[in-house]
Amino acid sequence: MKTYDWIVIGGGITGAALSYELSCKGFTVVLLDQNATLQGATRYSYGGLGVWSSTSELMRLLSQEGMEIHRSLSEELEADTQLRELDLLLTIDSNCDPQSVLAEYSQFETPPKLISAKQASELEPLLNQEAISGALITRYGHIHPGKTTQGYKEAFRRAGGEIQIASVLELLRVGDKIQGVTTKESTYFAANTVVCAGGISRALLKATGIDVRLYFTHAEMIEIPPVEFKLQTIVMPAQTKRFQLEAKASTAELDYLWNEPGHELVPPILDAGAIQFLDGSLRIGQISRVLTDPQATIAPEQSETAIRAEVGKVLPTLEKLSGTWHSCLVAFSNNSLPVVGKLGNYEGAYVFSGFTKPMLLVPTLAKRFTNWISGQKDSIIPQLSPIS
Ligand SMILES: Cc1cc2nc3c(=O)[nH]c(=O)nc-3n(C[C@H](O)[C@H](O)[C@H](O)COP(=O)(O)OP(=O)(O)OC[C@H]3O[C@@H](n4cnc5c(N)ncnc54)[C@H](O)[C@@H]3O)c2cc1C
Structure with missing residues (x-):
């Protein structure tokens, strides 16, 4: 032994x-x-x-x-x-005030800079300028x-x-x-x-x-095989909902429910973003769900449609690209x-x-x-x- x-x-x-x-x-x-x-x-x-x-x-x-x-x-x-550094573009919804969104970032070590929708689309030509009121930009490290x-x-x-x-x-x-x-x-x-x-x-x-x-979300995304065109930036929403979802789902009051499968503790969220790897492949997503059963099954069709529609608003070229839906568990703390x-x-x-x-x-x-x-x-x- x-x-x-x-x-x-x-x-x-x-x-x-x-x-x-x-x-x-x-x-x-x-x-x-x-x-x-x-x-x-x-x-x-x-x-x-x-x-x-x-x-x-x-x-x-x-x-x-x-x-x-x-x-x-x-x-x-x-x-x-595959370590590299590139621009992270945080898109601001057309119905949101860019200055208020920027203010939410003042707590960060290096707050991103606010740019106009026009400047954002010059940086990222695949971006739909009409869908955003502006964007925040910062440098971002990336690995495979x-x-x-x-x-x-x-x-x-x-x-x-x-x-x-x-x-x-x-x-x-x-x-x-x-x-x-x-x-x-x-x-x-x-x-x-x-x-x-x-x-x-x-x-x-x-x-x-x-x-x-320790807790977990069920995360969903779509993987797209290598394409000819190139995203210049990593695109994410400025108002990310995942962190709020994690905070709500990990309060002490809800703890006992985590030991019972079958609960959905908070409604799912979708943070529309896209990242391209050096080989040209893309990942777009992501939905996060708080289902207390780690083995819970999720119907892919509806999720895939929702991810494509949300990403498509900001990056229309990506909406219809063929790809494969996947889900996995992501651990987080309180x-x-x-x-x-x-x-x-x-x-x-x-x-x-x-x-x-x-x-x-x-x-x-x-x-x-x-x-x-x-x-x-x-x-x-x-x-x-x-x-x-
Ligand atoms: C779409 C998406 C985008 C993300 N983007 C980022 C990002 O940009 N930056 C970032 O830092 N993080 C990001 N994350 C989060 C990050 O990817 C994960 O938190 C991280 O990969 C978790 O690593 P892990 O080793 O804890 O878990 P996992 O990668 O899930 O590995 C756990 C391993 O344990 C094995 N395992 C489980 N149960 C058993 C068992 N009973 N016996 C034996 N083996 C077992 C599994 O097979 C698996 O290989 C993202 C996640 C997703 C889904």
């Missing part, structure tokens, strides 16, 4: 980066994922690195650290993460989420890590100690287990009798901070999930987490501790 130093559950960006950092420190690590290929939120992510949108000293520090790591990550992983995650996994393997395809049923709990995990086929043993299972993290911990204030650290009273149990800006913050927090569990003092990790 092999006993690893660490079991990492989940091979999205969180689990891949953390596995890599742990194995670089010399730990024996097995990364378990239920799928052989990337299927979760990382697979469908836009890949934005929002350094500009920090609203606290803590986030400013982490964002800068994250960006610093990204600058040399391709070299470190020996894999091209799938390639970055794959890069982490390959570097992890080269550092001696092991990846197994296995669906974890629950953590193996003996008294107050977590000794590994049980999967459909077998049992894996480890001194430490860390849950990086994205939107499934909550259910997985619940199955083990551990309550954590305070915009990730849930990272030791699981209260359980020896050997950790969580690393619920990131609001994972593409930017995971690289630095994976390093900080690894240093912290290796005995180094860290001023930030204790602030992200899960409440259990």
Whole structure:
């Protein structure tokens, strides 16, 4: 019976980066994922690195650290993460006052600049000038989420890590100690287990009798294969509704409902946006739903029509492009901070999930987490501790 130093559950960006950092420190690590290929939120992510949108000293520090790591990550992983910087265009609805929308951004580290609808359409010729009253503009970092995650996994393997395809049923709990995990086929043993299972993290911990204030949305988007034309910018709505949805759905009063499948805690939202990758492929979206059942099925037809119609108002060329609808779970927390650290009273149990800006913050927090569990003092990790 092999006993690893660490079991990492989940091979999205969180689990891949953390596995890599742990194995670089010399730990024996097995990364378990239920799928052989990337299927979760990382697979469908836009890949934005929002350094500009920090609203606290803590986030400013982490964002800068994250960006610093990204600058040399391709070299470190020996894999091209496709890091680049481009303009983020935040469109303002034609019925909204641009100055009032701009005022909502004053809290950010680097507030975007207001430009007219005409200036916006000069920057982004595919934009429908009539649909907007103006736009906010800022510089935005961008990576390819799938390639970055794959890069982490390959570097992890080269550092001696092991990846197994296995669906974890629950953590193996003996008294107050977590000794590994049980999967459909077998049992894996480890001194430490860390849950990086994205939107499934909550259910997985619940199955083990551990309550954590981690939540998830069902996110929907459309993936469009490479096209000939080129978007000049990343286009998103200035008045994003997703953060409000997450705040409403994670209030303490609603917590008990999260343990009962079958609820829709707040109405769904649609943030119409589009991003093009270097190979010319596009992702447009996104709908977010708060359904308490992670296995809930969603009818794609209506969602696809709604996404196309909303994106089409701003970027008409994209409305009718053939593409494929997808949905996935996205984890989030109740305070915009990730849930990272030791699981209260359980020896050997950790969580690393619920990131609001994972593409930017995971690289630095994976390093900080690894240093912290290796005995180094860290001023930030204790602030992200899960409440259990
Ligand atoms: C459309 C869209 C756009 C986004 N845009 C951005 C963006 O611009 N910037 C940004 O930072 N973030 C963005 N996000 C959010 C970001 O993509 C996710 O928060 C992030 O990818 C989550 O990574 P993860 O590792 O936590 O989860 P996932 O990528 O979902 O990975 C979890 C993994 O755990 C595995 N797993 C689950 N249960 C089990 C089990 N029982 N046993 C074994 N394995 C299991 C799954 O197979 C999966 O591989 C976006 C998300 C979406 C959907």
